[in-house]
Amino acid sequence: MDGEVILLDAYASMFGMRLRIALAEKGVKYEYREENLPKKSPFLFQMNPIHKKVPVLIHNGKPICESLIALQYIDEVWHDKNPLLPSDPYKRAQARLWADFVDQKVHILGRKIWSAKGEEQEAAKKEFIEALKVLEGELGEKPYFGGEEFGYVDVALIPFYSWFHAYETCGNFKIGTQCPKFVAWAKRCMQRESVSKSLADPEKVYDFVLILKKHFGVE
């Protein structure tokens, strides 16, 4: 049986979206609990005392933090349905490498786009597009990063698509025209119910970014 599964999350969190998608792919019933970021609850501090961040997956009372770690946990526990990581060790290593690339490049550069100004913002925009082009190269002619099947890297990356509107508005640029292959892949992913039901509304993401900007004192 699945046991008790709670997802401590925030609607606009791209990391939380990863876990929503994975749990949906595996058909796992869970209780969703929303954190009212940037304010954090005592429960969050208790479940993730080290980093104090969402998402936290809580399975039978035990917390698992860090989205890619929780993603692998979900894949291992509910291994018989829609496996996300390939079974071959070399392909698994490549999948993990690309998921790390998403965290190191897409996430960090994306954050700079909405939080930085002037030259720093311009540099971030340029590097962000470059990173997406590298990902387009890796995708090649495959329907998904996982090959024929939707997989780990797809889950890790697709949530950022819901942040594109916020990046474009804050950065005053267009992403889609520069990365059409990426957008085609994203739209393909959005056809999956697990994705369309898990991704936040881009307008609501933008509203959240405005709250973050105010909270961090960014103009």
Added chain:
Amino acid sequence: MQSQRVWLLGFWASPFVQRVKWALKLKGVEYEYIEEDLFDKSSLLLKLNPVQKLVPVLVHNRKPISESILILEYIDEVWKQNPLLPHDPYERAQARFWAKFAEEKVRESTWDALCSRGEEREKAVKSSIEALEKFEEELKLKGTKFFGGETIGFVDLVAGFISYQLPVFEEVGSMKILDSSKFPATFDWIYNFLNHPVIKDDLPAKDLMFDYYAKRSKEISDEKDSCRNA
């Protein structure tokens, strides 16, 4: 290269490479080691890791794998003897969490501390100590000889730099990060780790590390200062 053979491209001082060497030794995997000059990178390295151009690169069945923590996972999946990660999914998640913490919170701040000066260095030293305090707490909670339990595991290998490299950083930078009175569990762990048969005979020479890191620390700090003043 014969497909069955295992090759490791490395650099003698790199803690990332060291993790992989220990893992291969623990598993009893024979391999060929190729020393890279990181300041004059070979065409082989650039071919095997064109994106980051970094060591370690493990080559197995003619296929290259990079990123030390990912290499450890690969090694553990291919060679099943002496498992590095626990079997239970929750325990595995915890091990991955603490390995990531050791790398991103501990090692990165100690490196920042080494390669900076003045206020920046003070800040990095403070971050290192805060991170190590959490590491200490977790060790106390576990109450075992190693992070992996009674045997060395994934987290021990990733955090291993604390045992032999951090003291060199402290000496080079005249910094006090690991105070034995404040980190008793960590010091016990360091003692156990350094005395493990696989670890103790496979460490870079202390004096060579001192010279290398003294030079690197100055070069990087000078570069930061000149960028700031440019």
